[in-house]
Amino acid sequence: MTPLVYIALGVLLINLLYYFVFMYFGWSKNPAPQTSKVYPVSLVVCAKNEAENLEKNIPIWLTQSHPDFELVLIDDASTDSTAAIIDRFSKQDPRITPVYVKANERFHNSKKYALTLGIKKAKNTRMVFTDADCVPDSTNWLSTMSQYFSAEKQLVLGFGGYKKRFGLLNALIRFETFTTALQYFSYAHAGRPYMGVGRNLGYTKILFEEQKGFASHIKIQSGDDDLFVNQAANSQNTTYCLNPESFTTSEPKTSFSSWVAQKRRHISTAKHYKSFFKTALGLYYLGNLSFWIVLILLAITNIQYALIFFGLRTLIQWLSYLGTGKKLKALDLVIAAPVLELFLICFQMSIFISNLLSPKPTWK
Numbered sequence: 385m386t387p388l389v390y391i392a393l394g395v396l397l398i399n400l401l402y403y404f405v406f407m408y409f410g411w412s413k414n415p416a417p418q419t420s421k422v423y424p425v426s427l428v429v430c431a432k433n434e435a436e437n438l439e440k441n442i443p444i445w446l447t448q449s450h451p452d453f454e455l456v457l458i459d460d461a462s463t464d465s466t467a468a469i470i471d472r473f474s475k476q477d478p479r480i481t482p483v484y485v486k487a488n489e490r491f492h493n494s495k496k497y498a499l500t501l502g503i504k505k506a507k508n509t510r511m512v513f514t515d516a517d518c519v520p521d522s523t524n525w526l527s528t529m530s531q532y533f534s535a536e537k538q539l540v541l542g543f544g545g546y547k548k549r550f551g552l553l554n555a556l557i558r559f560e561t562f563t564t565a566l567q568y569f570s571y572a573h574a575g576r577p578y579m580g581v582g583r584n585l586g587y588t589k590i591l592f593e594e595q596k597g598f599a600s601h602i603k604i605q606s607g608d609d610d611l612f613v614n615q616a617a618n619s620q621n622t623t624y625c626l627n628p629e630s631f632t633t634s635e636p637k638t639s640f641s642s643w644v645a646q647k648r649r650h651i652s653t654a655k656h657y658k659s660f661f662k663t664a665l666g667l668y669y670l671g672n673l674s675f676w677i678v679l680i681l682l683a684i685t686n687i688q689y690a691l692i693f694f695g696l697r698t699l700i701q702w703l704s705y706l707g708t709g710k711k712l713k714a715l716d717l718v719i720a721a722p723v724l725e726l727f728l729i730c731f732q733m734s735i736f737i738s739n740l741l742s743p744k745p746t747w748k
Contacts, residue, residue, distance in 0.1 A: 385689075386685065388686075392678045392679065392682050392693050393693075395671060395674045395678055396675065396693055398667065398674075399671050399675055399701075400697075403701060405574065406570050406705065409566075409570035409574070409708065410570075410707025410708040410710075410711070411707040412707075414624075414625075414626045414711070415532070415623050415624060415625070417531035417532055418534035422450070422452065422531075423530055423533065424452040424454075424508040424510070425450060425452070425511065425512055426453065426454050426456050426506035426507060426508040426511045427445060427448075427453055427454070427526060428456045428499070428503065428512070428513050429445070429457055429516055430499050430515075431459060431466050431516040432459075432461070433463060433464045434464075434517070435462070435465040435469055437516040438466060438473075438516055441516065442457070442469075442473050445519075445520070446477060446480075447523055448524075448527070449524055450527045453526055454479050454480070454481050454508065455479055455481065456481045456483060456502050456505060457470045457473070457480060457482055458485060458498050458502040459483065459484050460495060461487040461488075467484055470482045470484075481506070481507065483498075483505050494602070495605075495608050496598040496601075496602055496607075496608045499598070500597050503592055503597070506589065509588050510530055510533050510586065510588055511586060511588065511589065512526060512529050512530065512540075512584075512585070513584075513585045513586070513587075514584055514585075515544075515583050515634065518544060518632045518633065519632065519633055520632050520633075521629065521633055522628075522631075524630075525632065528625060528630040529542055532586070532623050532624075532625045537621060538587060538588045538590060539588075539623075540585070540587070540622075540625055541569065541577065541580040541585065541622065541623070542584030542586065542624070542625050542632070543581075543626060543632075544561075544583025544584040544631070544632045545558070545562075545631060545632070545712065545714075546633065546635070546636040547633055547634070553637070554636055555717070555724060556643075556731065557636045558714065558717055559717050562712060562714045565712060566705065567665070568580065569624055570708075571661075572622060576619070576660075577617035577618070578610075578614050578617065578657060578658070579609070579610035579614055579661075580610065580617075581609055582608060582609035583632050583634055584630070585609055585613070587612075594616075595612070595615055600615060601615070601656060606653045607653035611657075614656075614657050626711050628713065631713075648735055651736065675697065676726055679693060679694055698721075698722050701722065702719075705717075
């Protein structure tokens, strides 16, 4: 065997290490609710120039079956009719708590500042967060998420997906969301939670105050969700909820430019993770990138070995993704994983280079 074959074997072993971690999560039982009691909960939504989404989604959020919840609507210094819409709905339904944030030069364009004001205004200890463009997959969303809180479990990771549409962009968006969820749920299952998504996330005021809110990363534009979880989560205080009734769904971006802008914000926060997670996530990406580079080189010199490595990796990748695909209702993405992964790696590389060469992205 040539040195390139040994290199390919080494890269494949790195890939398989992660796949076995994913398989351990994917084929495990989901955590059970912490309680059957129904505790009061605050649903917190921060909106900046989201008039259209609020008009459509506020009535949907208010149809939740939870018997005791408030809807905290935060207008983050919007320049459209967001404030007027929040004001109108709050006068119609006493469950709505409006929060109006004025522009602040010290915290210019900071979602974390607006969220902090909203959290302080929230009446309940247990809080669930979502985005203005997200809708729950069932009327039992809040009830289901809130049952995963307990005296010990102060942080609940949920899943927020995107609507299925036709085309490569939609497939990439959904696949990237799937693989991100696959990683953060797998790490949480292994007792090393490191991130969550603001489209569907729960934590308590107690935990927020213990961590001094977003103080440690308040100057970083993004990361109100993943950086807070990275800072606050551990194996004792964190759990996750994968009951399908707890999922949320968002409208996906419809142009590559808008999706790249969104991912630039997200990827820019990863460098602020704890060292262990930066290393583990970086090695996973480099392992995937290296595999495709080595595979192409190997195909030029020895097509037989290239096909063997590709077939073996694809088979184990499918097995490691299959359990999670069932849990997240994304089996179509599992089947197309090898092709979508190659496209995604190329886009992630371009986004990484863009973040190095151009100004930092903002939240809106």
